[in-house]
Amino acid sequence: MPVATTKFLLAENEIPTQWYNIAPDLPGPPSPPLHPGTHQPIGPDDLAPLFPMGLILQEVSQDRWIDIPEEILEIYRLWRPSPLQRAHRLEKALGTPAHIYYKYEGVSPAGSHKPNTAIAQAYYNKAEGVTRIATETGAGQWGSAMAMACKFFDLECSVYMVKISYNQKPYRRAFMETFGADVTASPSNQTNAGRGILEQDPDSSGSLGIAISEAVEDAATHDDTRYSLGSVLNHVLTHQTIVGLESKKQMAMAGEYPDVVIGCVGGGSNMAGLAFPFMADKLGGDKPDVRLMAVEPTACPTLTKGQYVYDFGDTAGMAPLVKMHTLGHTFVPAGIHAGGLRYHGDAPLLCQLHHEGLIEAVAYPQNPVFEAAVTFAAAEGIVPAPESAHAVKAAVDEAVRAKEAGKETVILFGLSGHGYFDMTAYDEYLAGNLDDYAHSDELIAEALKNVPEIASA
């Protein structure tokens, strides 16, 4: 009897040498970002205080393919190509006829997909003479990736870390400091944005929106410093397509094509990175029926309950206005939620495709998510990041539906990272302390009152 293959591995020289930019393939024109003060469309020059021109040009690029510089590929080769695995043991445990595949990004040095863009961002900043990066981190993965990337390119790195994570995740902080980064709990006294929040609420546990305001202000007020964002922006999603491009080659090695591609969504970068190369087949008509699914927590139901309007990318209203599904930029996530994925908005590219009905979205409360993660670990041996566990849960549910329907559904999901810095969350789950929190319609309506009126929208 032939032995079924478990790992589909590419050779180093099969790493894709171009990123895929979905912009020219979108079914309709994108809504341009607007200046936070004037509400007028912004151009490359408006972004220059925050980003190097190399990244700004990628942000607005209409080129379908963007060459990956050799210096970046050389670093990618430390962990890429990442494995695509068939979850035979999970299929057996679930008793499903479905074929379940997962693309595992936890093999990167920082433990998630985030270095795929951190390395690229550090490279383009260095190339233009920037010497310091200011950024924020929520759960700590982005800060870890950026701290490592800055070390590789000899850049200073200042990280504003959401205060609740700073206190709950000392090992993430130590990881960043190991790479020489300077880590500050946000809200902090170092910026006007931070001081403003602390005046209103001295005990603020912080949020990603607040930390972004602090990092943006830091970059805008220091000539040698640029700002760096780990998700949401077009160029970040483009960098992450390396994940989906590899996956397509690996699915071809397996001799299959997915019926459904599933990713968890915080800001949208890992889901888009995995799904956009498959979306290209859907938009191009080769694979019109492939389903693409975004998974989010009910505690931060941006795609499933947010409104598709222009809103600020940060809490203080200093970052550009972008058209996206939003819970309102003043949204502060529930501190009782253990699962990450807590940004008030989502990537405009992803939101546009969801708005046009090309990407599905589902939301889950956290206990069933951790239950699925534990089932996955028992079968496959990897403890997923709490964020990635949302994709695991959706994949398990698809596999159970396939069993009920007696179908060999081919499921591909993104296992965006491992959970080895997140064992406190598992501890809480196993002790029965997690609350199945759902962000209420009242709170959403309240926060949406603060969304600015845009005449043209």
Ligand SMILES: *Cc1c(COP(=O)(O)O)cnc(C)c1O
């Ligand atoms: C940051 C992170 C996410 C969420 O961010 P996206 O931009 O939506 O991908 C998901 N999984 C892991 C492991 C992360 O570190």
